[in-house]
Amino acid sequence: MSDILKDLVKILGNDKVAVDPLTIKLYSKNAVYYEGNALAVVFPETTDDVRRVVKYAYQNNLKIYPQGSASEIVGSTTPRKDGIVMNFMRMRKVKEVSYVDSYVVVEPGVRLIELNNILSRNGYMFPIDPASVKSATVGGAVNSGSGGMMGAKYGTMKDWVLGLEVVLPDEEATVLKLGGKTTKNREGYDLVRLIVGSEGTLALVTEAILRITLAPERVVTVTGFFRELEDLMRCVVEIKKSKLDVLIMEFVDDVTAKITIDTIKPKIAGEGHLLITSVSTVDEAASRVKDKLVDLYAGSGATNVVAAESMGEAEALGIFEIRRNLYPATIKMASLSLRDDEEKPYIFVEDISVPPSRLIEAVKRLREISEKYDFPMTLGGHVGDGNLHPVVWIREGDKDKMEQFNNFVLDIMRMAIELGGVISSEHGVGKVKKDGLVLSFKARNSIKALSIMRQIKRIFDPKNILNPDKMLPSV
Numbered sequence: 001m002s003d004i005l006k007d008l009v010k011i012l013g014n015d016k017v018a019v020d021p022l023t024i025k026l027y028s029k030n031a032v033y034y035e036g037n038a039l040a041v042v043f044p045e046t047t048d049d050v051r052r053v054v055k056y057a058y059q060n061n062l063k064i065y066p067q068g069s070a071s072e073i074v075g076s077t078t079p080r081k082d083g084i085v086m087n088f089m090r091m092r093k094v095k096e097v098s099y100v101d102s103y104v105v106v107e108p109g110v111r112l113i114e115l116n117n118i119l120s121r122n123g124y125m126f127p128i129d130p131a132s133v134k135s136a137t138v139g140g141a142v143n144s145g146s147g148g149m150m151g152a153k154y155g156t157m158k159d160w161v162l163g164l165e166v167v168l169p170d171e172e173a174t175v176l177k178l179g180g181k182t183t184k185n186r187e188g189y190d191l192v193r194l195i196v197g198s199e200g201t202l203a204l205v206t207e208a209i210l211r212i213t214l215a216p217e218r219v220v221t222v223t224g225f226f227r228e229l230e231d232l233m234r235c236v237v238e239i240k241k242s243k244l245d246v247l248i249m250e251f252v253d254d255v256t257a258k259i260t261i262d263t264i265k266p267k268i269a270g271e272g273h274l275l276i277t278s279v280s281t282v283d284e285a286a287s288r289v290k291d292k293l294v295d296l297y298a299g300s301g302a303t304n305v306v307a308a309e310s311m312g313e314a315e316a317l318g319i320f321e322i323r324r325n326l327y328p329a330t331i332k333m334a335s336l337s338l339r340d341d342e343e344k345p346y347i348f349v350e351d352i353s354v355p356p357s358r359l360i361e362a363v364k365r366l367r368e369i370s371e372k373y374d375f376p377m378t379l380g381g382h383v384g385d386g387n388l389h390p391v392v393w394i395r396e397g398d399k400d401k402m403e404q405f406n407n408f409v410l411d412i413m414r415m416a417i418e419l420g421g422v423i424s425s426e427h428g429v430g431k432v433k434k435d436g437l438v439l440s441f442k443a444r445n446s447i448k449a450l451s452i453m454r455q456i457k458r459i460f461d462p463k464n465i466l467n468p469d470k471m472l473p474s475v
Ligand SMILES: Cc1cc2nc3c(=O)[nH]c(=O)nc-3n(C[C@H](O)[C@H](O)[C@H](O)COP(=O)(O)OP(=O)(O)OC[C@H]3O[C@@H](n4cnc5c(N)ncnc54)[C@H](O)[C@@H]3O)c2cc1C
Pocket: 031, 065, 066, 067, 068, 069, 070, 071, 072, 073, 076, 077, 088, 108, 129, 130, 131, 132, 135, 136, 137, 138, 139, 140, 141, 142, 143, 144, 145, 146, 147, 148, 149, 198, 199, 200, 201, 203, 204, 205, 206, 327, 426, 427, 467
């Protein structure tokens, strides 16, 4: 064992340090494609464990790669051989729940689903619901700035983090308590929001104070298929005008809906573009709201309309099946394109947003880009907030296509910027979208913002030991 590893065992004890190659391999992968390497994996159980490792890392120029459940899909956790993975899964206490003051205090390894299981017993919820909610941790969601299906109503993590305890990667491994337990807080620069979405590059989150809210008494859900995208968007506009309290508005394009239907044979099928709308209401109004939504769908030309007066009924009817299985269906499509068992597909989930009123144009232009490069693509997204997730796949053995991939993604990001949107909405920048950041700030004549970000990184992390080479482009 090298001196570094012996020192780590001395600092944390044998139980909290893994050095065998297979464990390291397991913790060096993310959810999709990226795989790195590391000297060891450490599993801190307290803030003090984190501090002691950070102090040692600072003195010895050892890099630290923070990790929750590594479900990110942009390479923001991928470690290198020059450092250690710091996995937070053992820091998973829910320390305080206050329904009166609407907050929880949690450790970073708590999974979002665990938090919601506790809150739902009292009719409350934490509304950030990434599709990966069963594995995503608080620390990972804070640092990714995650969002989810209810983004149009509840926004993303930046809207729900009230306070953070963090360990800085400096000589003293300084512990800072930022923000607090109140929704109103004006104490200088907002360092909490700076750390939210920083992809583990600024500080190690060891505790979070999160805002919570009442869960809707009743959720009414309607789905249907539209031959023309214009009809679907007309329905979206009518629903918005109708002043219904929309929670979820999900879309799957016609080609993708067909692929998914053919692949998983869901309970609900149809032809055309799929729209799913969930509305928050109260028990007494459920039936009336359902009828109103169904009328709006029918009035916009929807076919195969199915409605449910509760989430339980929606699940039983299979209303979310096509949307939820979009990614697994894409993986199946990708695996069918492989030539042999040895080959791996490279699967990429895009994450642009455009103002919802520009969605039709965005979808058309995405299809043109996919045809230009001859890349297969599935497409779904959150219509309510304009966040689109085109998914493409390439055979790793197809060198030509792998070479074109970067230009393909740049074209998509350029299109989002031209339509007034952003290059990343909830997944982050990681390793894959650094060029997009340059594009985006250049387009706004604001390239200096990137040099300000680099200076901020140096202030927090003077020796560049925390998740180096992530998020910030070097030029
Ligand atoms: C099938 C699937 C569906 C998904 N759906 C969505 C979706 O709908 N919406 C969405 O936003 N995302 C989605 N994601 C992406 C991802 O799951 C989320 O970003 C999730 O919140 C990440 O949580 P995690 O615990 O896995 O974090 P990780 O992947 O482990 O880490 C994410 C980032 O946070 C950093 N980090 C982790 N913990 C800490 C800590 N304690 N201190 C400092 N830095 C830390 C890491 O270094 C990394 O930069 C999806 C992923 C998959 C695989």
